[in-house]
Amino acid sequence: MFDRLPELPADSLLGLISMFRDDTNPKKVDLGVGVYRDEAGHTAIMKAVQKAQQMHLDQEDSKTYIGPVGVPGFVEGIKGLVLGNDSATIKDNRIAAIQTPGGCGALRVGSEFLKRLNSDFTVWVSDPTWANHIPLIRSAGLTIKTYPYFDTSTGAVNFDAMDEQLAKLGPNDVVLLHGCCHNPTGADLSFDHWKTITERALETGFIPYVDIAYQGLGDGLEEDVAGVRYLSERVPEMVIATSCSKNFGLYRERTGCLLIQTESAQTAKAIQTQIQDVARANYSMSPAYGGFLVDIVLHNEALNREWKEELDAMATRVKSLRHGLLEQIKAQGVSQNFDFITEQKGMFSYLGISKEQVTQLRNDFSIYMADSSRINVAGLNTQCLEYVAQALKKVCG
Ligand SMILES: Cc1ncc(COP(=O)(O)O)c(C=O)c1O
Known part of the structure; x- marks a missing residue:
């Protein structure tokens, strides 16, 4: 009976990884996979996290179940990191949360x-959005639709078109928003956009659903969540999904947190049991390890300082690669306008070139990126900027 199901086509990004691995060109550049890389192309363990691992190893004396919430200090720490330690919503106990x-x-x-x-509920996602949003939301049985988001002609958000769609929504709608560092485009909402979105949510009754996976990799830990905090302070209810994969470099430890903001402490208590019940029906409880590490990093003063400095350095490196790439593109006299590269935030940029041009960059220059022309800016390094710009000149004119 098992032969009734066909083999599925390989994930295109995974295909890119194996093509890159097999490419013998010493100049090859991997801009495909969305992980942070240092100048040497390595995804290193952050030093503060390394120290936290040692501390955890020294103090852990049991591997018994962690419980449905996960590591309590982690969950509390993430609430403060996203919503601010002074958040009235937190103080009023209006947040239900679990480690995921x-x-x-x-x-x-x-x-x-x-x-x-x-x-x-219909969940509205940005056009385009991170590819994995679709199966994650659809397999929960929800309907998905898209709202206009990215303007390919400017490389920025087409907010008028987005707002026009949001204004038509109602209480049966959920709007998925990228908290910062939009994946895949790098085009972020401005603070004024967040204000308008807040007004729309209050007027129409749609539920905001914020995905924040890159806090600290844009303009800074606080700056990156200014819009999310503004929204949270004003709407009664919202959902926030966070990830520690990028900003703590904990990719393989599977460390995230779900926050549900409710209208009252009493509702939060009920919702806490509901999300625990959903988790129980899926995987019982989250792996604890990454949560222990983040708990230590967020609550140990010295490690917290060190982590913030490391994260800042990562964000600064990505910004300087953006500037470096644009400078080289200009120096090569590429006719297409790529000025948006320095305006976009976080690890990703949409180059806005055709699939054929993407293929040519791969076949002729061993420069690998997603077919959509999304690049992982952190995959660049100062040595390859000129080479990449020269290749763009040859391919784009
Ligand atoms: C937009 C966005 N949301 C969420 C995630 C979740 O990542 P993870 O499950 O690895 O924590 C990612 C990872 O690439 C992402 O880009």
């Missing part, structure tokens, strides 16, 4: 929770 297996786990549990709440 990565940001994906948070999105999946968040989506199943929404489905329980109202099976008629």
Whole structure:
């Protein structure tokens, strides 16, 4: 009977990884996979996290179950990191929260929770959005539609078109927003956009659903969540899915957190049991390890300082690569306008070139990126900027 199901086509990004691995060109550049890389192309363990591992090793004396919430200090720490330690919503106990297996786990549990709440919800995602949003939300049984977001002609957000769509929504709608560092485009909402979105949510009654996977990799830990905090301070209810994969470099430890903001402490208590129940039906409880490390890093003064400095250095490096690439593109006299590269935030940029041009960059220059022309800016290094710009000149003119 098992032969009834066909083999599925390989994931295109995974295909890119194996093509890159087999490419013998010493000049090859991997801009495909969305992980942070240092100048040497390595995804290193952050030093503060390394120290936290040692501290955890020295103090852990049991591997018994962690419990449905996950590591309590982690969950409390993430609430403060995202919403601010002075958040009235936190102080009023209006947040239900659990540790999850990565940001994906948070999105999946968040989506199943929404489905329980109202099976008629439509979840609106940006056009385009991170490819994995679609299966994560759809497999929870929710309907998905897209709102206009990215303007390919400017490389920025087409907010008028987005707002026009949001204004038409109602209480049966959920709007998925990228908290910062939009994946895949790098085009972020401005603070004024967040204000308008807040007004729309209050007017129409749609539920904001924020996915924040890159806090600290844009303009800074606080700056990156200014819009999310503004929204949270004003709307009664919202859902937030967070990930520690990028900003703590904990990719394989599957460390994330789901926060559900409710109207009252009493509702939060009920919702806490609901999200725990969703998790129980899926995987029982989250792996604890990454949560222990983040708990230590967030609460140990010295490690916290060190982590913030490391994260800042990562964000600064990505910004300087953006500037460096644009300078080289200009120096090569590429006719297409790529000025948006320095305006976009976080690890990703949409180059806005055709699939044929992407293929030519791969075949003729061993420069690998997603077919959509999304690049992982952190995959660049100062040595390859000129080479990449020269290749763009040859391919784009
Ligand atoms: C937009 C976005 N959301 C969520 C995630 C979740 O990541 P993870 O499940 O690895 O924590 C990612 C990871 O690439 C992402 O890009």
